[in-house]
Amino acid sequence: MKEEIIRVKNLVKKFGSFTANDNLTFDVYKGEVFGFLGANGAGKTTAIRILSGLSSPTSGKLNVAGFDVYTETEKIKKNIGYMSQKFSLYEDLTVAENIRFYAGIYGISPKRRKEKMGELLKKLEMEKAKNKLIAGLPLGWKQKLAFSVAVFHEPKIVFLDEPTGGVDPVTRRKFWDMIYEAANDGITVFVTTHYMDEAEYCDRVSIMDAGKIEALDTPAKLKEKYNAKDMDEVFLRIARASPNPSEGGGQETITNE
Numbered sequence: 372m373k374e375e376i377i378r379v380k381n382l383v384k385k386f387g388s389f390t391a392n393d394n395l396t397f398d399v400y401k402g403e404v405f406g407f408l409g410a411n412g413a414g415k416t417t418a419i420r421i422l423s424g425l426s427s428p429t430s431g432k433l434n435v436a437g438f439d440v441y442t443e444t445e446k447i448k449k450n451i452g453y454m455s456q457k458f459s460l461y462e463d464l465t466v467a468e469n470i471r472f473y474a475g476i477y478g479i480s481p482k483r484r485k486e487k488m489g490e491l492l493k494k495l496e497m498e499k500a501k502n503k504l505i506a507g508l509p510l511g512w513k514q515k516l517a518f519s520v521a522v523f524h525e526p527k528i529v530f531l532d533e534p535t536g537g538v539d540p541v542t543r544r545k546f547w548d549m550i551y552e553a554a555n556d557g558i559t560v561f562v563t564t565h566y567m568d569e570a571e572y573c574d575r576v577s578i579m580d581a582g583k584i585e586a587l588d589t590p591a592k593l594k595e596k597y598n599a600k601d602m603d604e605v606f607l608r609i610a611r612a613s614p615n616p617s618e619g620g621g622q623e624t625i626t627n628e
């Protein structure tokens with residue numbers, strides 16, 4: 372039996388008279404890798420911020436990891452991890468300082484933190500970079516570390532908002548190995564991406580356009596339904612460019628390299 376770990380019913384988020392999330396209804400199952408796709412400005416980050424307890428919905432019924440998004444945001448924050456392309460690590464702190472900082476936020480004991488930090492640095496092959504400032508690290512390393520820090524406290528769900536932006540395909544593939552590893556450990560992965568090859572790696576994919584979910588299914592079923600050879604074709608049939616290019620809009624689908 373599939374168990375819903377995220378339940379969203381009729382989510383509406385308005386900014387003034389503008390509707391960024393227009394009546395979204397969907398569930399995410401425990402342990403799945405759920406792709407949350409849409410063109411720039413479709414409303415993905417807005418929904419992720421709400422699901423992470425960082426912003427309030429205008430209306431709708433939402434439950435994340437067993438907690439209500441209106442009244443139990445602190446509990447939600449303890450049970451999730453969050454990584455965005457724009458905000459993740461502190462550039463002016465070292466690798467070890469960042470790990471310590473996030474472990475502290477999530478209430479991990481110093482003993483456990485020490486053990487886990489050793490394991491993590493070994494796994495990432497970053498033992499020698501332990502005392503280096505984040506600012507000087509290659510982007511691919513930063514992303515791997517940001518992801519590891521986001522799941523350091525073994526959350527039930529990790530939200531990844533465009534985690535692989537700007538890195539080469541090989542680094543992206545390696546990043547996805549880490550995503551699968553987390554999913555195998557039982558962490559539900561909720562991920563946004565503009566890379567359509569990554570959409571193929573997801574168990575299920577939702578595609579948003581102008582604040583609405585236009586399609587939601589497995590990549591195989593979506594390709595069948597839209598008679599498309601790949602997810603890039605599916606995406607282009609569904610998603611349009613943002614209506615307001617000054618808000619970072621415009622189509623930005625990145626196809627398979």
Ligand SMILES: Nc1ncnc2c1ncn2[C@@H]1O[C@H](COP(=O)(O)OP(=O)(O)OP(=O)(O)O)[C@@H](O)[C@H]1O
Nearest residue numbers: 386391409410411412413414415416417418618619
């Ligand atoms: N705080 C805010 N106030 C007003 N409008 C906002 C606010 N936050 C987001 N928006 C608008 O809501 C819409 C959806 O934005 P959102 O960032 O959720 O899109 P997105 O799908 O994540 O896009 P991208 O792929 O570019 O990250 C955009 O038109 C954006 O300008």
